[in-house]
Every structure is written in structure tokens, then in C-alpha cells.
Amino acid sequence: MELCHAVLNSLPSGPSLDHWSLNNGVGCVEALMPDASLTCLDLWCQAGSSWERTREEGLAHFLEHMVFKGSQQLAAGAFDREIEALGGSSNAATGFDDVHFHVLIPADQANQALDLLLDLVLQPSLADDAFGLERDVVLEEIAQYADQPDEQVLQQLLSKACPGHPYGRPILGKPASLLAMTPEVMRGFHTHHYRGSNCCLAVAGPAFNGLRDRINASALADLPGASYKEVPSPLAAVEPGRHEIRVDRLESARLLMLWSMAPASEQTTVMGADLATTVLGEGRRSRLVSELRENLQIVETVDMDLTVLEQGSLVTLEICCSEENVARAERAVKDQLKRAADQPIEPWELERSHRLVGNGLRFALESATQVAGMAANQMLWDRPQGLLQPLEVLKSWTDVTLQERLFTHLQPDQACTLVALPGEAS
Template sequence: MELCHAVLTTSLPGPVLDHWTLPNGVRCVAAEMPEAPLTCLDLWCRAGSFTEVAGEEGMAHFLEHMVFKGSDRLEAGAFDRAIEALGGSSNAATGFDDVHFHVLIPPTQSQQALELLLDLVLHPALEHEPFRLEREVVLEEIAQYADQPDELVLQQLLKQGCPDHPYGRPILGERSSLLAMDPEAMRRFHRRRYRGQNCCIAISGPKARELKATIESSALADLPSDAHPTAEPTGLKLLPGRHSIELPRLESARLLMLWSGPPAHDQAWVMGADLATSLLGEGRRSRLVARLREELRIAESVDMDLSVLEQGCLMTLEISCEPEDLEQVEATVHEQLEQAAPFSAAELMRGRQLVGNGLRYALESVGQVAAQAASQTLWDRPQELLQPLQHLQTWSEDRLSTELVPLLRPDWACRLIATPAGRR
């Protein structure tokens, strides 16, 4: 059902956010959601794979695994049993920029769950035997990843486009680096990254602010401040070019294209890029889907995505087709990106609806609210959750055509042609 113009152009308030900072630099944010049935506790740290130095490839993700193997007070499995006994659940994820650990818990149990979460993440035991056993689990995960042609194609694209940047290497790491790791090296990584100014805690749900005093007297307050921050990798510079690869068991041929843009801090650009990629590659009425799949019927699927990253955003286009249609697919994409008419008012209205709805729907669960609030607070972008909608309205047809679409020139992209082995 289409939304009326008033809904599309009005920034609904969303959950009220309360920001504060501990003396050691830990950032805190609480999102009041009085009607929510659960509370989300989400601890974020600037400890993603891009913070790894030579020899640490895969350390951030491996540490995420090891955290759940116990702390100085909790034996392996005790945290999960305790959280489940309180009626909750937990999970974690490692990305290029950061890692986070979250718990969904009944509001009445949130204080006890917070203490358990902080003990687990801030004081991991990192004992030798669990380290050895969990490394085998991570190595098996890498082996399974290497057995998935679709994942290998995307990783090859990143490797070719970002050869001198951490975004170009697998978050899971390399087998050789993992085999050379030991618990003491992981402790050094943990001490280096899990410091006050690198951490953020977000709480969303009923009476979220009531945990403020608990946080201020928690283990977070004991983290060392980061008086001398570690040097981070320089900004992302994409390497254009055209590459090809053959892979066994790849079900269809692929055309992949990768472009880079400003870092996530440029929220106005991010909203414009989100709008442009939606207009070009999201839904049957988008430019590329309509032309390649609906009209010419030479593509099986068309996907265009924006990855919002702190060192530089990445836009990817992936098209699946029969090998014999690759040449026509590539020519048509070039035509659409280089010679297409400006977006119409109707297209722009549709794109704003898609992007705006994505932001609004993300406010429906405590987990998504906590993740959004924590991520933007961790990276020094404290703002109301629907603030980006104001940027969205500034992107007119003319502005998109003059400022953003020209950045998607095919010769500025890293292009990868992937074909099934033995099929040309």
C-alpha cells in the first residue's frame, strides 16, 4: 500500500534517546520504548577486522568466538545458561569496523544480564585448551566459506577493488594467521581495542534510563581511557579495473561492479547513495531490474547494495545471467549508467518511500533500535534515529543526476566477470 505524501515527508520522532559519556570515554545511549516486551543490551567496540595489524588477520572474529568460552568468573557455557535462565537470548557479530555483543532480556532481569554481559566481554579467560579447540571451529568456518562460490566471488571483488585496505581481506581471516595465534596475542589485541573511548553501550526498551546508575558503577567505568589512540588505517581508495575468474560449481555467470564513496560520517551522501542504489537496483520498477530482467530478459537477478562503512562506503552491483548473455548484460549496464535520462519525479517518490520505510521499519524492534543507536554513537554521530530522513529530502532529481549518478561511471568501478568453470 502506498504511503501518502505527508507520511513520506514527515520525520516521525522515533524513540527518545539519552546520550551520556563516562569519565573514561565510554559512550552510553538509552532508547525509551515503553511498550516493548523486551530490553536489549548492546555492547559495541571499535574492534572490527580493519583494526587488525599484520599477523592478526582474523583476530577480531576469533576473539568474538573466544568471549563465549568463559571469563575470569564464568566458566564456558555459564553465560548462555544464565541468560537463558533469565528468559533471554544472546548473540554477537563482527564486521569490518566494529564488533558487538547483545542480549535480549525481560526488563525485570536487565540489570543482572548487563553485569553478566560486561563480565563476559571485558574479562575473557582466553585459556589455552579452549583457544585451541575454538580455533578449529573458526578454521572449519573458513573452509565452509571457501566452499561457497557465491561468497568467493564477492570476496574476490573486494580483494581486487581494495587490495591495500583491510576491507579487501576476509573478516574471518587467513588460515596461516590463525594457526600462528596464541592466547597472549589475543590478550594484547583485547587490551589494545577494548578501551574506554572505543566502547559504547546501548540500552533500548522499557525504563531504559533506569540502568544509567548501574552502568556508571559497572565494569565499563573501569576500562582504561585511551589517552594515546592507536593509529587507524587510512581512508579507502578503490582500484578500478576489469577482472575475470572461473569457479567450479558456480550456478550462473556473474557481472559484479564495485564503487567507493565518502565514509559513513557523511550522512547526506549516504542517504543520496541509498536513494540512488534503490532507484537503480531495488524492485521490479528500478532502472536496471526493469531493463535487464523484465524487458530484455537476459538477467536472472539484479542486486545493488550500499555498505555504509567508516573508512569509505561501498556500492556493489551483482547480476546473475547465462554465460552467453554476459556481453549483452555488461553493455546494457554501461548504457544505463552512462546515458540514462535523469530520474523522474515518480521514480524519486518511489525511491524515497523505499529508503524512508527501511528506516522507519528498523524502529519496530528493540534490537534494531539499540544497534542503530549504538553504531551512530560509537562513531561520533549522536542523533535522533530518523534524522537521516531530513537528508533524504534534499536529494532532488537534478542533484542526483549531477552529484551522485556520475560517480557510478563504469570505468570508475572495479569490475569482475565470474563464470562457471567449463562453461563459456
């Protein structure tokens, strides 16, 4: 994997971005990618699962499904057929903070695809007769998710680490909350959240002639403005502690640790956290992989990830090993984390991490879909900037500042630790 991270000198500034806002607060951004073969249209909204109120759990994701059941102008399935006929594809995703719908389309079909996308998302029919049928689809999705031991272990970690916070509950919701929902509740959620400054449209690809005028006259301009800027839930704070569970059909034991980190708005700290997790757990030369898998040979895999979120980012460490090696692996992890907190990292470790994080960002700019998503996300949360601007932030981190500000936080006593072992719960 590290061979793919050769030092890159191309893309010094990233795609050129043009930001503007409609009178009702909708954010818009065009990312010019002259060499791209396709155009990506990506519509984002601050309407993820963390915006759900009591008894709305799972509503944001359920609404994503219902959007594709048709609009005031499009019958169920017509949107997909129209987009495919234009030579494109579509998809959507619901997260904790936001939801987005995107279309990847030949550039000369972008105008028509834009009209179709906006009609589908902004004017969904949310028909009563489709509501029950699609709810059954979502309930089956929840059942399939519950049947995957690895996924359930991760959900258990989140639930124990963030009790009472939306980040601690499943994005899909639970059957009881879905069964109690009505089309009226869903319509209210859509009307309340899909408006004004809660929405952002990004277009990435070759030059789109007349783009600004077309968007300014589109259905986006007809959205009502938000009367006030809502404040989401309080910041997520990980509750430290150690837990042990047994999970039926789990193939290998799991050692997981979860730490709270700065919210997405604190970009400097977030980028430092990206460096820190790279030092500890990305690639064969990282400290945890090198010691636990290469040297001691007591684990199968080591994964350390940073999930950047608006209400507090999360750092997750997941280790797979045999049950008899769990205790030894946990001791080795604690030793490595303590070592990182006690003394600055080596110069080569810092240089390697800067290179990997920087190149990961550069590689993301090769795809119109990823560029549109990055640009839209920044605009949606009022942080418009050049897509490679985070590389400048990386320069502020040194071996000493990483040690003093981050590695002292990424310690076992500040983590929620979950040991998941194969076998039926007692």
C-alpha cells in the same frame, strides 16, 4: 516487495534517546521504547578486522569466538545458560569496523543480564586450553566459507577492488595467520582495543529504572581510558578495472561491479547514495531491474546495495544470468548507467526512492535489537543524533544533484568489474 513500502506517517521522530559518557570515555545511550516486549543490551567496540595489524588477520573474529568460552567469573557455556534461564538470547558479530555483543532479554531481567554481558566481554578468560580448540572451530568456519562459490566470488571482488586495504581481505582471516596466533597476542589485542572511548553500550526497550546509575557503577566504568584516539587505515579507494574468472560449482554466471563511496561520517552523501542505488536497483520499477529482468528478460536477479563503512562506503551491483547473456547484460548495464549520468531522473523515480529509503529506516525502528544497534553505532563513532534525523538529510537531494554528484560517479570506468563464470579455472 514494493507493496510493503506504503507511505508511513507514524514514528515521526523515532524512539527518545538519552546520550551520556562515562569519565573514561565510554559512550552510553538509552532508547526508550515503551511498547517493546523485550530489552536489548548492545555492547559495541571499535575492534573490527580493519584494526588488525600484520599477522593479526582474523584476530578480531577469533576473539569474538573466544569471548564466549568464558570469563573470570563464568565457565565456558555458563553465559548462554544464564541468559537462557532469564528468558533471553544472545549473539555477536564482527565487521570491518567494529564488533558488537548483544542480549535480548525480558525487561525485568535486564539488570542481571547487563552484569553478565559486561563480565563476559570485558573480562574474558582467553584460556590457553580453549584457544586451540576454538581455533579449530574458526578454521572449519573458514573452510565452509571457502566451499561456497557465491561467497568466494564476492571476496574475489573485494580483493581485486581494495588490494592492500583491510576491506579487501576476509574478516575471518586465513588459516596461516590463525595458526600462527597465540593467546598472548589475543590478550594484547583485547587490552589495547576494549577500553574507554573505543566502547559504547546501548539499551533499547521499556524504561530501565536506575539505568544511568547502574551503568555508571558497572564494569564499564573500570575500563582504562584510551590514551589517544587511534586513526584507522586510510580511506578505501576502489581500484577500477575489469576481471574475469571461472569458479567451480558456480550455478549461474555473475556480473559484479563495485564503486567507492563516501565514508559513514559524510552522512549527506551516504544518504544520497542510498537514493541512487534505489533508483537503479531496488524493486521492479528500478531502472536495472525493469530493463534487464522485466523488459529484456536476460537476467535472473539484480541486486544493488550500499554498505556504509567508516573508511569508505561501498556500492555493489550483482547480476546473475546465464553465461551466454553476460555480455548483453553488461552492455545494458552500461547503457542504463550512462543514461542516469546524462540526464536527471524522472520526478516519480525520485519520489519513489525517497519513500523506499525513508520507510526502510522507519521499519527498522520497530525492533529493539535494530534500534539498539543503530543508536550504539552512532554513539560509538561520535555521531549521536535522532534515529530519524537522516530523513531530513534526504530532503536535500534533488533529481539534478543526484545526477551531477552521484550518477556521474557510478559509471563503469570508475568501477571494479568482475565477471565470474561457471567452470574450473584454466
